[in-house]
Amino acid sequence: MRKAIVLVSxxxxxxxxxxxxxxxxxxxxxxxxxxxxxxxxxxxxxxxxIASYYDAKDTLVVSIDYLKKIGGSALTDEKIEVEKGxxxxxxxxxxxxxxxxxxxxxxxxxxxxxxxAERIFIGAVEEDSSxxxxxxxxxxxxxxxxxxxxxxxDIGLKVETPLINMKKKDIVKKGVELxxxxxxxxxCYKSEDKACGECDSCLLxxxxxxxxxEIDPIPYEKFPEFYETYLIxxxxx
Amino acid sequence: MRKAIVLVSxxxxxxxxxxxxxxxxxxxxxxxxxxxxxxxxxxxxxxxxIASYYDAKDTLVVSIDYLKKIGGSALTDEKIEVEKGxxxxxxxxxxxxxxxxxxxxxxxxxxxxxxxAERIFIGAVEEDSSxxxxxxxxxxxxxxxxxxxxxxxDIGLKVETPLINMKKKDIVKKGVELxxxxxxxxxCYKSEDKACGECDSCLLxxxxxxxxxEIDPIPYEKFPEFYETYLIxxxxx
Numbered sequence: 001m002r003k004a005i006v007l008v009s010x011x012x013x014x015x016x017x018x019x020x021x022x023x024x025x026x027x028x029x030x031x032x033x034x035x036x037x038x039x040x041x042x043x044x045x046x047x048x049x050i051a052s053y054y055d056a057k058d059t060l061v062v063s064i065d066y067l068k069k070i071g072g073s074a075l076t077d078e079k080i081e082v083e084k085g086x087x088x089x090x091x092x093x094x095x096x097x098x099x100x101x102x103x104x105x106x107x108x109x110x111x112x113x114x115x116x117a118e119r120i121f122i123g124a125v126e127e128d129s130s131x132x133x134x135x136x137x138x139x140x141x142x143x144x145x146x147x148x149x150x151x152x153x154d155i156g157l158k159v160e161t162p163l164i165n166m167k168k169k170d171i172v173k174k175g176v177e178l179x180x181x182x183x184x185x186x187x188c189y190k191s192e193d194k195a196c197g198e199c200d201s202c203l204l205x206x207x208x209x210x211x212x213x214e215i216d217p218i219p220y221e222k223f224p225e226f227y228e229t230y231l232i233x234x235x236x237x
Numbered sequence: 238m239r240k241a242i243v244l245v246s247x248x249x250x251x252x253x254x255x256x257x258x259x260x261x262x263x264x265x266x267x268x269x270x271x272x273x274x275x276x277x278x279x280x281x282x283x284x285x286x287i288a289s290y291y292d293a294k295d296t297l298v299v300s301i302d303y304l305k306k307i308g309g310s311a312l313t314d315e316k317i318e319v320e321k322g323x324x325x326x327x328x329x330x331x332x333x334x335x336x337x338x339x340x341x342x343x344x345x346x347x348x349x350x351x352x353x354a355e356r357i358f359i360g361a362v363e364e365d366s367s368x369x370x371x372x373x374x375x376x377x378x379x380x381x382x383x384x385x386x387x388x389x390x391d392i393g394l395k396v397e398t399p400l401i402n403m404k405k406k407d408i409v410k411k412g413v414e415l416x417x418x419x420x421x422x423x424x425c426y427k428s429e430d431k432a433c434g435e436c437d438s439c440l441l442x443x444x445x446x447x448x449x450x451e452i453d454p455i456p457y458e459k460f461p462e463f464y465e466t467y468l469i470x471x472x473x474x
Contacts (some may be wrong), residue, residue, distance in 0.1 A: 060306065066299040070348045098350035099343055102387060106340040111307045113335035133389050142383040149375045150336060 001027040003057070003117040004160075005108050008032055010046030011187045012205055013123035013163055016171050018054055019180035020162045021121045028056045029117060033104050035097065036068030042192035049184040058115075062107055067097055101134035105143055105159060109150075112157050120159045127167055137164050168208025176214060183217040194221040238264040240294070240354040241397075242345050245269055247283030248424045249442055250360035250400055253408050255291055256417035257399045258358045265293045266354060270341050272334065273305030279429035286421040295352075299344055304334055338371035342380055342396060346387075349394050357396045364404055374401050405445025413451060420454040431458040 004026035008014040022028060032047040034040050044061065051059050101124065108120045124135040133139065140161050147157055163171055175182050187205045188195035195202050197220040206227040209216040215234075223231070241263035245251040259265060269284040271277050281298065288296050338361065345357045361372040370376065377398050384394055400408055412419050424442045425432035432439050434457040443464040446453040452471075460468070 060303075062303040062306070064303075066297075066301075066344060067347060069297065069299070070344075070351050097347075098389065099346040099387060102383070103340070103343040103347060106336055106343045107303060107307075109336040110304060110334075110340060114307050134387055136386070138386045139383070142379070142386055146339070146376070146379040146383055149373070149379055150339060150370055152335065152370050 001025075002119075003027050003029060003115060004119040004121055005029045005031055005112050005115075005117050006121040007104055007108060007123070008047050008050055009123075010043035010050065010185060011123070011201070012175065012182060012185045012208075013125055013171055015046075015050055015123075015182060015185040016175040016178070016180045017121050017123035017162060018050055019175060019178040021119070021160075022054055023178055026119065028054055029111070029115060030054075030056045030059045031104075031108050031111065032059070032061045033107065034061065034063050034065065035100070036065045038190060039186070039188060039192050042186050042188075046184055046186040050181060053181045053184060060111060064103055064107070067100065067103065070098070099134060101132075101139070102143070109147065109157065113151055113153060113155065116153070116155050118156050118158070120157065122159060122161055123163050124161050125163045125166060125168070125171070127165070137161065140164070167211070168204050169211035172208045172212035172214050176212070186218070191221060194219045196220075197222045197224055197227075238262075239356075240264050240266060240352060241356040241358055242266045242268055242349055242352075242354050243358040244341055244345060244360070245284050245287055246360075247280035247287065247422060248360070248438070249412065249419060249422045249445075250362055250408055252283075252287055252360075252419060252422040253412040253415070253417045254358050254360035254399060255287055256412060256415040258356070258397075259291055260415050263356065265291055266348070266352060267291075267293045267296045268341075268345050268348065269296070269298045270344065271298065271300045271302065272337070273302045275427060276423070276425060276429050279423050279425075283421055283423040287418060290418045290421060297348060301340055301344070304337065304340065307335070336371060338369075338376070339380070346384065346394065350388055350390060350392065353390070353392050355393050355395070357394065359396060359398055360400050361398050362400045362403060362405070362408070364402070374398065377401065404448070405441050406448035409445045409449035409451050413449070423455070428458060431456045433457075434459045434461055434464075 004021045006018045006021050006028055008018055008030045018028065030051045032044065105120065112120055126136050140159050144158055151157060187201045189199040189201045190196040195218055203224060206216060206224060210227055210230045241258045243255045243258050243265055245255055245267045255265065267288045269281065342357065349357055363373050377396050381395055388394060424438045426436040426438045427433040432455055440461055443453060443461060447464055447467045
């Protein structure tokens with residue numbers, strides 16, 4: 001059976017990415033990284049829930065908490081506050097962790113070489129990605145160029161980004177279509193019990209569910225106005 | 238002052254690389270990674286000795302022991318034996334750690350973005366590198382291509398590989414010329430007290446000193462025949 005490593009943060013995008021890899025017939029190896037982010041425990045729970053839902057062949061959890069030592073992001077540096085969500089912001093938000101995805105893909109590549117996997121799936125999304133430079137298609141194209149010269153064995157390894165051109169609403173639709181366990185996923189950057197409903201990640205997620213005409217199954221502390229309005233409208237129908 | 242991160246394993250090549258970066262006028266930030274390799278403690282000592290010799294502005298030591306979890310190399314997996322050195326071997330040796338240098342460069346890049354360094358120096362050597370795929374020039378070219386699209390800030394960051402086309406003897410000569418603290422460096426893959434004199438790394442190092450007409454200042458358990466002969470010849474002169 002062909003093997004694929006799927007990077008599963010525990011968020012909605014990675015949950016749907018796992019669903020896509022499974023649907024393509026791959027045997028799943030799930031990789032999760034902890035880097036001292038605020039919601040580390042909640043994300044880890046989501047990871048194991050998703051792994052068990054998909055009966056993953058193997059899981060690997062890696063601490064890359066050196067990113068916390070290095071600092072420079074609100075996700076890992078407690079001195080920098082997580083901004084309230086603003087979907088019209090133009091600059092790169094403070095939650096950006098420098099070069100994070102390259103760190104994670106490098107770990108995945110080391111693992112892929114040992115188990116001889118032929119694909120690494122990552123749920124990066126270019127349009128809805130808050131402008132993170134390591135979520136753009138060109139980044140993955142260049143990473144694949146690197147892979148083409150960097151491996152000891154010719155295992156045809158490539159990074160796949162099935163969501164890269166999707167909008168959040170398409171991801172929700174895809175997840176629903178493939179029966180992905182969205183209820184097990186966790187996207188909030190700020191809280192672990194109920195999602196905050198305020199950070200960029202919560203706003204993007206709820207906007208996605210709204211635009212897909214679906215209802216987000218996870219609990220929220222409070223909803224942003226647009227989603228509240230949507231719920232009222234739905235109930236009214 | 239322009240900042241450079243130098244990857245310092247503690248070996249001779251990284252020691253000379255630090256000397257070159259210093260000589261070019263950079264302020265030095267030294268990065269060392271532990272990955273559960275057999276000689277971890279000895280390498281770490283060499284790292285701090287070199288950092289203090291060069292009065293580094295900052296040091297960062299990062300554990301990437303997930304590479305041990307992933308396995309696949311004699312350097313990190315105790316079930317795989319370190320082969321006796323053989324400089325004529327054609328295949329990639331068992332000490333190859335899959336995609337290791339990309340993992341390390343990714344960490345360096347995260348750090349570089351935070352401190353706004355403009356260079357990352359790595360002492361990779363193509364010709365004398367035992368065939369590791371991530372020691373070839375093309376690997377670094379592709380990594381620089383990746384950097385050109387991957388950063389949030391345009392800090393002009395590039396990876397420099399000043400030794401890439403050198404032979405070990407040129408590295409020894411360069412080190413002697415720049416007064417690099419070769420006596421503080423450690424290259425052996427196998428031992429921590431005295432260098433074994435048998436592994437690939439010891440053989441390459443001693444061959445380099447011999448061909449440069451120099452004498453290696455670190456202690457050895459035993460010398461390979463070619464170096465023994467060279468010493469006798471030198472004494473005879």
